[in-house]
Amino acid sequence: MEKFVVWGEYCKDALLKREPYRKDHLSRLANLKEMNILDTIGPTKCSRFLFAIFNANNENEVKQLIENDIYWEKGIWISFDIYPWIKAL
DSSP: OEEEEEEEEEOTTHHHHTGGGHHHHHHHHHHHHHTTSEEEEEEOTTSSEEEEEEEESSHHHHHHHHHTSHHHHTTSEEEEEEEEEOOOO
16 A cells, blocks of 8 residues: 545635534544544644545545545535655654
8 A cells, every 4th residue: 555645625614514514524534544544634724725644555546535525525625636655754
């Protein structure tokens, strides 16, 4: 498995719009973390951007993980970029 960094962007008023989906979203992320698919994820302090590190076989798997999230499906996350990452330390 390789590591991938994801940078994404939240919609305007994301803190309000995410509320109905937050519990399901966090539950799914906790499952991905347990399965060692997700290293870390979270918003920037301004709640405008998303940062995550995933473990996957390829970039397409990461894309599917993002696009299968309720935040993507409901338009809370509005864009993302995926970068293969080499962990130095």
